[in-house]
Amino acid sequence: GAGVSQSPRYKVAKRGQxxxxxCDPISGHVSLFWYQQALGQGPEFLTYFQNxxxxxxxxxxSDRFFAERPEGSVSTLKIQRTQQEDSAVYLCASSFVNNExxxxxxxxxxxx
Amino acid sequence: AQSVTQLxxxxxVFEEAPVExxxxxxxxxxVYLFWYVQYPNQGLQLLLKYLSGSTxxxxxxxxxxxxxxxxxxxxxxxxxxxxxxTAEYFCAVTSGGYNKLIFGxxxxxxxxx
Numbered sequence: 001g002a003g004v005s006q007s008p009r010y011k012v013a014k015r016g017q018x019x020x021x022x023c024d025p026i027s028g029h030v031s032l033f034w035y036q037q038a039l040g041q042g043p044e045f046l047t048y049f050q051n052x053x054x055x056x057x058x059x060x061x062s063d064r065f066f067a068e069r070p071e072g073s074v075s076t077l078k079i080q081r082t083q084q085e086d087s088a089v090y091l092c093a094s095s096f097v098n099n100e101x102x103x104x105x106x107x108x109x110x111x112x
Numbered sequence: 113a114q115s116v117t118q119l120x121x122x123x124x125v126f127e128e129a130p131v132e133x134x135x136x137x138x139x140x141x142x143v144y145l146f147w148y149v150q151y152p153n154q155g156l157q158l159l160l161k162y163l164s165g166s167t168x169x170x171x172x173x174x175x176x177x178x179x180x181x182x183x184x185x186x187x188x189x190x191x192x193x194x195x196x197x198t199a200e201y202f203c204a205v206t207s208g209g210y211n212k213l214i215f216g217x218x219x220x221x222x223x224x225x
Contacts, residue, residue: 004155033212042116042202042215043156056212091155101211103148103155 002026004104006092012110013082021077021107025094032075033101034067037089046090049075050097082111114139116203118216126224127195133188133219135203145186146204146213147177156202162186173197198223 005024013019025032031050035043036059045059051072060067064083069075079086089108093101119134137143144163148156160171167179177188186203200220204213 031211035213040217042204042217043213044215045212048212093156095211099211100158100161101213103157105153105155 004092004094004102006090006104006107008107009105010108010110012112014112015082015084017082018078018080019082019109021079021090021109023075023077023092023094023104025073025075025092026102027073028096029094029102030072030097031095031101032069033093033095034075034077035091035093036061037091037106039088043091046077079109082109084111087111114143114205114207114214116205116214116216118201118203118219120219121217122220122222124222124224125193128192130191131189131193131197131221133201133203133221135186135188135216137184137186137203137205139184139205139207141207143205143207144211145177145179146206147171147175147186147188148202148204148215149173150200150202150218152199159188159201193221193223195223195225197221 007022034046037043047067048056049069064080066078089106091106092104095101115138117136125131146161147159160169162179170176200218203216
């Protein structure tokens, strides 16, 4: 497809479960971002990749959050031992270096 | 540190009326400014951006915004709204580099017939 895709679109997890959220960026886009959007709030930066290198992870809220992009294309955001406060929409965006970010539809995570 | 304030959490308006969504930012360095729109259960779509040059920026769907450096504002305007403009609107700022975006809390525009 032409756009950024994310899967799953919806995820329900029991507290304490591990989850993995996938992002397929636009082909050829070097930069990849993850944002967290809590209900009624604007997106907040989590982490940034340039190709396979994670250059900024300053927004990850705790060490339970881990992101990777091993081949510089698909990225996975993993959350270990999920907590209720992790419930949010997780948005992925990609861009060619220093250009417009294109956002995916997001994954809505609900932790019960 | 950069921050963005969207002064109105909700803006109700009648169809075909004009609308202005307000955005103020704080930054000690030069900034790039953006407006995004988010329809229900969808990702963010870029409406318009200010990088440099003319302070009046025109975007998609008839929206425009004016960069005002002295007032540190970047308000979004449309002269005549449609029902289909009902959505959440986010103002965002970045200082460049790799363009990590800092977003405001959003303004929900509700267009009524």
